Amino acid sequence: MSEPSHTSQFALLGQRRFAPFFWTQFLGAGNDNLFKFAFTVLVTYQLNVSWLPAAQAGLVIGALFILPFVLFSATSGQLADKYDKARLMRLVKTLEIGIMALAAYGFHVTNVPVLLGCVFLMGLHSTLFGPVKYAYLPQHLTDREITGGNGMVEMGTFVAILVGNLAGGLLVATPIVGAQHVAIACVVVAVLGRLTAQALPASPSTDPALAINWNPVTETWRNLRLAHEQLAVFRSLLGISWMWFFGAVFLANFPAFAKEVLHGNEQVASLLLVVFSIGIGIGSLLCEVLSRRHVEIGLVPLGAIGMSVFAIDLYFASRGLPPSASMGVGSFLAQHAHWRVLADLGLLALFAGLYSVPMYALIQMRAQPSHRARIIAANNILNALFMIASSVLAGAMLGAGLTIPELFLAVGLANAVVGLYIFLIVPEYLLRFIAFIVSRLIYRFRLSGDEHIPTRGAAVLVCNHVSFVDAVLLMAASPRPIRFLMDHRIFRIPLLGWMFRLAKAIPIAPQKEDPATYEAAFKAAQAVLDDGELVCIFPEGGITRDGTLQPFKGGVMKLLEDRPDLPVVPLALQNLWGSFFSRVEQGQAMVRPFRRGLFSRVGLVAGTPIAARDVSPELLRERVAALLGMAAPVTPGAPLKA
Missing domain, CATH: 3.40.1130.10 (Glycerol-3-phosphate (1)-acyltransferase)
Structure with a gap:
């Protein structure tokens, strides 16, 4: 942290302590989504796999990707605390090249079981990388840079998700050679990620004497107890997991929302993803400006209020749309009523960015450095469990007869209740909001x-x-x-x-x-x-x-x-x-x-x-x-x- 001070978070992209890390995580997130989305499109539209129905393919792929977070997060957190983080990231990116080489073979011969195995392995890759990613930042950024750095990472992650999904969809749709193009792209992106990781500066171990506990159940429980020793940190873990619950409801239902409610085609579904990703990115970047380069957790209640307001308004904006034939993006944008839907979605995502970035920064600042990565690993497990719960509950509510706008309304109202509960049991959030x-x-x-x-x-x-x-x-x-x-x-x-x-x-x-x-x-x-x-x-x-x-x-x-x-x-x-x-x-x-x-x-x-x-x-x-x-x-x- 001896680098000269900077005037904006974007200046970090010109510094070795941040730039290689940013592009490494950006390429990793992009490759995850390029591979997953291309594979999902392949089995949904181009293949006929009797034991993997098209309607279930997305759910199976999503579940396989999340499973390693539940199984291996506790171990990955220990590894990140015990070993040099730069070295560990290089090993993880080398593993990614091997996984993508295997996936390239699976695409070339159209072997669905091999590709499903690669989904699980890419989930393992992300599980290993997650704790290192968030434990790396406090070692290399000053207290006044940590909010801006987290904002850049959150923005980069969602842009990478967007670019990966769009690239995966476009490449796999190429007639005859689409799968081969995806295979090449996945390997190339993995190699680029390994090259950027090579420039990472040394990030010494924070607990080199740590004895690894290979039992994920007991280690997860121990990590949660460590986090619970600092209630503000523990409640922030729960707050971040709730944000993933909230966001997963919207992301998972974009295709159906676009088709059944907005009467749009696949391009409209992609437009919703674009608007959501841009909103998250802008909100994440705004955190440094609004916080004056401090860890300003007063933004969290502001974010929660915005998330609820615009989720609820999304219900009112979308419930009365007249039926029509399937529209492309041009026809969709030509109707003024749809602009309100897009504004609600973009602002909802913007406030989600304001909500999440300060929580991540608070955890990084206040968790004990010796077990920071393990606490973040525990957060990854909670995130995975909350996302699984989100899928189950959303499916149950839709199965019980709720429409998608009604589901969005229910989640917006639940967010208000959860937010109020968090801010009353952790008054620091509410007090900092008042001070803000x-x-x-x-x-x-x-x-x-x-x-x-x-x-x-x-x-x-x-x-x-x-x-x-x-x-x-x-x-x-x-x-x-x-x-x-x-x-x-x-x-x-x-x-x-x-x-x-x-x-x-x-x-x-x-x-x-x-x-x-x-x-x-x-x-x-x-x-x-x-x-x-x-x-x-x-x-x-x-x-x-x-x-x-x-x-x-x-x-x-x-x-x-x-x-x-x-x-x-x-x-x-x-x-x-x-x-x-x-x-x-x-x-x-x-x-x-x-x-x-x-x-x-x-x-x-x-x-x-x-x-x-x-x-x-x-x-x-x-x-x-x-x-x-x-x-x-x-x-x-x-x-x-x-």
């Missing part, structure tokens, strides 16, 4: 010096106190959860009190007023620091009543007792005084909502951390004052506008 809204829609929030806020390890954040949403803005600034020491009276405010209780803020009262609450607050804060997390304190002791920086109280020193090396980060909130959530001269907060207009400009500046041994209340106040724009040290009590 406040910092982008109510205020125009500018952040400076955020590299000084530690991304790992314990630290104390010290900030001036200007408004009732100071903590919310600090949440928006930090990629990690912060536990706030807050005046106990703020918990009595109906909406803010509920939110800060959800954030597990620690109520504190003046020592003279309530010594028990005072002591309990510092005891709780010390426990948070012991766990290696962030604590924030507002040393003024309350929200400023006149906009000036007040003297800092000595309670912060109690927090730093016996921790001489603990970093203390001074923070300064700027230009909040006089906004809706702050008090005003001789007035109250939260009156006259538009007294400073929309998108009021505010800022947060983070200063260089100070070792706890060097800290005093006076020094911290001087540092915060300097961040507020004062160049020289200031005497305690001097008026400084925030």
Whole structure:
């Protein structure tokens, strides 16, 4: 990670630490889908296999491809943690060449059993590659690049799926020599993937002493328990698996939806896939822009809301379409009603991209590096199981008489329920969403010096106190959860009190007023620091009543007792005084909502951390004052506008 910093996620494509990896995974995903789709078309339209009916061919091929994820993900996660990831990727890509050579033989002699065996082996190839793929990124990208890198990978994967399906369909449809063309293409793409893998930089083992457990059942259970030790990580695994459940319902029903509901031909079904893939790609790329190059899990609720809204609207857009003869793409696009269907589908996919990328980034950032790949392997197993469940339930609902638009409606409503459940049991998602809204829609929030806020390890954040949403803005600034020491009276405010209780803020009262609450607050804060997390304190002791920086109280020193090396980060909130959530001269907060207009400009500046041994209340106040724009040290009590 010594490469120079970049200005956009696309700049990573010019760097060796990312570009060979990107093209290796892109070619692998493309080859998977080229081979699978071409084989599916072959047995559905061109061959007559008595023991493999055309109507069942897609299901059988899909099940064979997913089966290795269930059987071998636990083992592949261990291999990715134990061995150098670049070396392992090269071995996997070499295996792909062998599998595709066997598949080429199967296409040449039209041997369906051999091709079915290759489907299983390509599933094994993807099973081995998956944990390596997501464990590789945190080793080579900085914390500020991880969201953009994941967005590029997600975009590349869905574009590769699209290109692979289109290429497979076009090649196999070539009269007489279609199967031979597919055979050549699969081998060529596999060789290209091996060549790009050769340029991968070294990615040392994170747990070289790991003893491989070859029992997939016990190892999967152990991996899930490892993930469960960090609830945010575990619930993110479930959230990603739900996204695959949700997406599988749409992807699996595109052909039938195009034919039975939209009255389109195979080209229209392909158009739906194109729109869906483009939507996912755009949503994945937008994550870095919207997150300001942080891991912004506040995008997850936004993504979930969009997924439900547009899945539900897709039902209303498609349920009243009049019957007609089968249409090609031109005739389909000529009808305005169909544009709403395409818009719903594209926006649904865009929000699915916003939903999934931050979850992947959170898992990569917070999972212990020594068993990161094993946790991702457990996620792959969950994904496979959720996709199988999706197929079974969707089939049962359609068999019970539901139409495809009604199935989409049911999934959209279920997504709303699942999303609400996830966000209530993992409040961090909901809180970051609120912070995202406040910092982008109510205020125009500018952040400076955020590299000084530690991304790992314990630290104390010290900030001036200007408004009732100071903590919310600090949440928006930090990629990690912060536990706030807050005046106990703020918990009595109906909406803010509920939110800060959800954030597990620690109520504190003046020592003279309530010594028990005072002591309990510092005891709780010390426990948070012991766990290696962030604590924030507002040393003024309350929200400023006149906009000036007040003297800092000595309670912060109690927090730093016996921790001489603990970093203390001074923070300064700027230009909040006089906004809706702050008090005003001789007035109250939260009156006259538009007294400073929309998108009021505010800022947060983070200063260089100070070792706890060097800290005093006076020094911290001087540092915060300097961040507020004062160049020289200031005497305690001097008026400084925030």
